[in-house]
Amino acid sequence: AQTVTQSQPEMSVQEAETVTLSCTYDTSESDYYLFWYKQPPSRQMILVIRQEAYKQQNATENRFSVNFQKAAKSFSLKISDSQLGDAAMYFCAYRGPSSNTGKLIFGQGTTLQVKP
Amino acid sequence: DGGITQSPKYLFRKEGQNVTLSCEQNLNHDAMYWYRQDPGQGLRLIYYSQIVNDFQKGDIAEGYSVSREKKESFPLTVTSAQKNPTAFYLCASSISLGLNEQFFGPGTRLTVL
Numbered sequence: 001a002q003t004v005t006q007s008q009p010e011m012s013v014q015e016a017e018t019v020t021l022s023c024t025y026d027t028s029e030s031d032y033y034l035f036w037y038k039q040p041p042s043r044q045m046i047l048v049i050r051q052e053a054y055k056q057q058n059a060t061e062n063r064f065s066v067n068f069q070k071a072a073k074s075f076s077l078k079i080s081d082s083q084l085g086d087a088a089m090y091f092c093a094y095r096g097p098s099s100n101t102g103k104l105i106f107g108q109g110t111t112l113q114v115k116p
Numbered sequence: 117d118g119g120i121t122q123s124p125k126y127l128f129r130k131e132g133q134n135v136t137l138s139c140e141q142n143l144n145h146d147a148m149y150w151y152r153q154d155p156g157q158g159l160r161l162i163y164y165s166q167i168v169n170d171f172q173k174g175d176i177a178e179g180y181s182v183s184r185e186k187k188e189s190f191p192l193t194v195t196s197a198q199k200n201p202t203a204f205y206l207c208a209s210s211i212s213l214g215l216n217e218q219f220f221g222p223g224t225r226l227t228v229l
Contacts, residue, residue, distance in 0.1 A: 043223050045220035050217060091158055
């Protein structure tokens with residue numbers, strides 16, 4: 001069974017600095033998607049970034065980028081120039097091929113605090 | 117605007133009562149999902165539906181039921197058989213069950229009194 005692990009329950013960063021959130025996963029599939037979701041205090045789940053496993057190039061979205069290491073099954077999120085609005089819980093998620101349920105498998109989450 | 121709506125935002129239920137959570141989407145998505153989130157944890161899949169009139173159990177379906185009579189709607193009923201129903205419930209949809217991103221609704225907080 002696929003699993004997703006986020007080993008950092010809490011992280012903090014100074015405003016304008018850079019922070020990296022870690023995520024590892026376990027799967028025997030070769031084709032899959034990985035996601036980072038942000039859940040602010042409103043609890044709305046917001047997609048931050050996604051990575052297709054067949055793509056070697058790391059995904060980037062403005063200040064957010066990932067370091068995808070397929071062989072190591074690692075998928076970290078880097079937030080550059082951190083802003084107060086980045087404070088939230090961040091979830092790493094895995095989604096396998098449609099031969100499974102297509103469900104998202106989530107990690108336990110990392111709470112990010114941004115200090116002014 | 118296109119999106120997913122869930123209602124109500126907060127719901128209180130007495131023990132022994134069934135309660136139904138609403139989820140509606142106007143994204144023309146075929147696939148819909150229900151997840152449960154407990155404090156400090158990630159989301160777990162309750163039920164999912166690939167298409168109208170079809171749905172399948174997820175990882176924690178016991179004590180829940182769903183229907184999919186319309187493409188736009190995927191209501192979740194929390195029955196009295198669910199032993200610990202107090203949680204945050206999130207509905208999501210995607211174009212299909214394939215490797216497509218899921219869009220989430222704003223969630224419903226259910227509290228059993």
